[in-house]
Amino acid sequence: MREFIDLIIMQFKTIKAYLAVFLFIPILFPIAIILVFGSISMKEFTPYIVAGTITFDISIGVITLVAQILASEKQSGRFSLMIAAGIPKEVYAISIALSYGLADILSIIVILLVGIYFLHLQVASIPYLAIAIIASIFMASVFGMTLGLGIKNPYAVYQYSQIIGLTLTFFAPVYFPITFIPIPFRYLAYLEPTTYVSQAIYNAFGGNPASLLWSLGIVIIGVIFVIISRYAIKGA
Amino acid sequence: MNIIEVNHVWKYYGDLLANEDISMFVKEGEIVALLGPNGAGKTTLVKQIYGELTPTRGEIRVFGKKPTDRGIKRMMGVVPQEVEPYEDLTVWDNIYYMGKLKGMKKDEIKKRGEELLEMLDLKEKRNSLVRDLSGGLKRRTLIAMALINNPKLVILDEPTTGLDPQARREVWEILLNMKKEGQSMLLTTHYLDEAEKLADRIYFIYKRILIEGTTAEIKEKFADWYEVIDYSAGKIYRVKGEEEVKKIISDIKGKFEVRIPSLEEIYLQVMKDIERVH
Numbered sequence: 001m002r003e004f005i006d007l008i009i010m011q012f013k014t015i016k017a018y019l020a021v022f023l024f025i026p027i028l029f030p031i032a033i034i035l036v037f038g039s040i041s042m043k044e045f046t047p048y049i050v051a052g053t054i055t056f057d058i059s060i061g062v063i064t065l066v067a068q069i070l071a072s073e074k075q076s077g078r079f080s081l082m083i084a085a086g087i088p089k090e091v092y093a094i095s096i097a098l099s100y101g102l103a104d105i106l107s108i109i110v111i112l113l114v115g116i117y118f119l120h121l122q123v124a125s126i127p128y129l130a131i132a133i134i135a136s137i138f139m140a141s142v143f144g145m146t147l148g149l150g151i152k153n154p155y156a157v158y159q160y161s162q163i164i165g166l167t168l169t170f171f172a173p174v175y176f177p178i179t180f181i182p183i184p185f186r187y188l189a190y191l192e193p194t195t196y197v198s199q200a201i202y203n204a205f206g207g208n209p210a211s212l213l214w215s216l217g218i219v220i221i222g223v224i225f226v227i228i229s230r231y232a233i234k235g236a
Numbered sequence: 237m238n239i240i241e242v243n244h245v246w247k248y249y250g251d252l253l254a255n256e257d258i259s260m261f262v263k264e265g266e267i268v269a270l271l272g273p274n275g276a277g278k279t280t281l282v283k284q285i286y287g288e289l290t291p292t293r294g295e296i297r298v299f300g301k302k303p304t305d306r307g308i309k310r311m312m313g314v315v316p317q318e319v320e321p322y323e324d325l326t327v328w329d330n331i332y333y334m335g336k337l338k339g340m341k342k343d344e345i346k347k348r349g350e351e352l353l354e355m356l357d358l359k360e361k362r363n364s365l366v367r368d369l370s371g372g373l374k375r376r377t378l379i380a381m382a383l384i385n386n387p388k389l390v391i392l393d394e395p396t397t398g399l400d401p402q403a404r405r406e407v408w409e410i411l412l413n414m415k416k417e418g419q420s421m422l423l424t425t426h427y428l429d430e431a432e433k434l435a436d437r438i439y440f441i442y443k444r445i446l447i448e449g450t451t452a453e454i455k456e457k458f459a460d461w462y463e464v465i466d467y468s469a470g471k472i473y474r475v476k477g478e479e480e481v482k483k484i485i486s487d488i489k490g491k492f493e494v495r496i497p498s499l500e501e502i503y504l505q506v507m508k509d510i511e512r513v514h
Contacts, residue, residue, distance in 0.1 A: 006336040013333075014324040077319030081381075083288045084316060084391075085337045086309030 003087060004095060011099035027107045030057045031114050037175065038119040045176070050115035051201040052175035054108055054133070055194050058140045061104045064165035066097045066144025071157035074149070090233050093149060097141035104140075108133060124207025128215075132200035135215045139193055139222035146225050150232035174198035193221045237264050239389050239420050240285060245294035247280050254280040256444040258294070262389075262422050267415055269435035270424040273507060276442045278424040279317050282393050285422065286314045298389070310338055313382030317393035317424075321377045323367035327358055330366060334381040345384065352380040356410060372403025379410060390414065392423040396430060408433060428500040438499075446506055451499055458502045467491040474505075 034053040041049055070093060073079060082092045115121035123129055147164065151157045172192040173181055178199060181189055189195045200214035240262040247255040254277040262268045270278045283289040284296055287303035301308050321330045331352065335345035353359045356376045361369060366377060375395065382390060395411070396404040411434055414421065425431050431438050432451050440446040440454075447454055462481045464473040468490025474497070475481055481494060497505070 003337050003339070006333060010322070010325070010329075010333045013329060014322055016324075077316055078322070080283070080288055080316035081314075081319050082337070084286045084309065084312065084314030085334060086306045086339075087337055 004091060007087070007092065007095035008099045008102075011096055012103070015099070015103055027110050030054075030107065030111050034111060034114055035118060038115075046115070046119045046121055047202055047205040048175055048177065048198075050111065050119065050121050051198050051205065052169075053111050053115075054201055055136075055172075055174040055198040056169040057107050057111060058104060058136050058197060059169045059194055060165045061107060062101050062137060062140035063144045063147070063168070064161040066100050066141055067147035067157055067161035069096055069100060070145060070148025071151070071154035071161075075154040090230075093145055093229075093233055097145045100144075101137040101141040104137060105133070121205065123205055125204050125211070128204035128207065128209070128211040129201065132197070132204050132211055132215045132218070135218040135222065136197040136200065139197070139218045139225065142222050142225040142229055143193065146229040146232050149229065168192055168194040172198070177202075193218065196221065238262065239264055239299060240422060241297045242281070242285070243295045243297075245281070245284065245291045245296060247277070247284060247289065248292045249280075253443060255284075255291075258441070258445055260439055260445060260448070262420060264388075264420055265418045266436045267411075267419075267421040267423065267434055269431035269438045270422070270441050271426065271428070271431045271438050271503065272424075272441040273426055276426075278426075278441055279393055281441070282391060282422070282424055283316075286312060286316075286391055288316075310385060311388045313385065313387035313390045315375075315378045315382045315390075315392045315395055317397070319378065321366045321374055321381065324365065326363050326365055327369070327373075327377050327380075328353075328362045330377055331380050331384055335384040338385040340385060348384055348386060349380075352383055355413070356380050370403070371399050372406055375399060375403065375407055376410070379407070383414075388420060390419055390421045392421065394424055394426070396425070396427065404430075428498075428503055432499050440503065440506055442507065447502075454499065454502060455496065458497060458505075461497050461502075461505075463495045463497050463501065464488075465493040465495070467493070474501075 030053045033056065034049060037049045037053070038046060073096065079089050079092060083089055112121075112123070116123070144161070147161050148157055151160060172194040173189050174194050174197070178186060178189060178195060196214050196217040200211050200218060203211035203214060238261045240260075242258055242260045245255055245258045246253075258281060260268075270281065272278050280289065284291050285298060285303055287309065290304070296303055298308050299311055325333070328349065331349045332345055335349065340348075353362055356379060358373070358376055358380060361373060366374060369377065379395075392411070396407050399407065408430070411421065411423075415434065423434065435451075437448070437450055438454060439448045447457065449457065460477055462475050464475060464481060464484050466473070466488045468488065473484050475484060485492060485494070
């Protein structure tokens, strides 16, 4: 456990080196999106704009980033370094996924504050929102881990993770209600994890207990990724 | 006492054979080199010794225990092949966190870390980010990370590959100083001069162990090989047995030289034989 905490601290120290990128991609970029979308959309869709932007942030800031960081760790041989130091590769991979997941909480808070102050968003249930966000970060971290370790070629990981990150944001109902999608296509949307993230957060804003059901969906998807990532770690 | 014992180890990657019935050992205070070309299975063997891979068949014992034992790892320092330190951390942070991950206390890390900075001439670079360092300094940082826990055994997988001649010499100097202090080491290399300069014993490896012994013993095994250099004709003859040497010398008109082959020539000959068989 002590080593695990040291790994997390070490990861945070390395994140510090990317501060400029960290400030732009996971914080300033989503703020720009939320303000632009928020100013051109109707007021009743404001919660969707904020929920969608948080989903976008989790997609890019956790799934894509964790996958790319793990691929780069593999490429630079640091898994060997850690195994030689007595750290199991599972623990090392989880520490990276978790630290980037936790770092993303900061940008989620910033997005929420921008939503509240500039778009007059109201959050009816903080517990529902906390559950939705924690479940989403867990799922996104494990998803990123699966991508980063499951695909052997690191350059392929960089490409796929970017495409997946963007696809899961703009080809899923994250900025609008799922009911906007006609029935046969709606079933496809249920296959996208970001649908669950966005809906859980949106329902939490309204204090709707359905948020918990969506969060349960996120956890189930997360557990599926845990199972897949175990095989990915073994093969890495 | 044998620190490392490898008994009849076979390793396959799918159908690809990487190690074939390898048996070897490293005694306390000894430097052993695994020498072989790229793809000879040196890294695969080393990875099994420090517990990253497990043998398909056979057994490996390090300090009498399985290499995957976490207690064993605390007694080891490893510099894996083509690995980079954390580029976004300073030299000191790399050393410090490696000490923490190896279960050391803060005070111990600080004391040993300062010694290593001094020993490896990294003091001035203490607060530099690793990404700003040259290849040689990065390698020194990795060595410091491997040595932070004062390990009884150091494993170095191609410690000087990719370094310029000066940086290579610097790493050699460090390893020779460690040797003077009685450090046990296992290193892999494809540089003959490196093995000859650093190792007490050498294993020629190409999937399996081809030849084993000290430099002198290996040369002794090839004692009936001679190299006759005919300076007047500009020719080199490699011959076996004194009678053959005499015959060639009698035909030479002008200056000539008779030498016993160097380790490099023996190595090249052995590898040529292997290529012929395969």
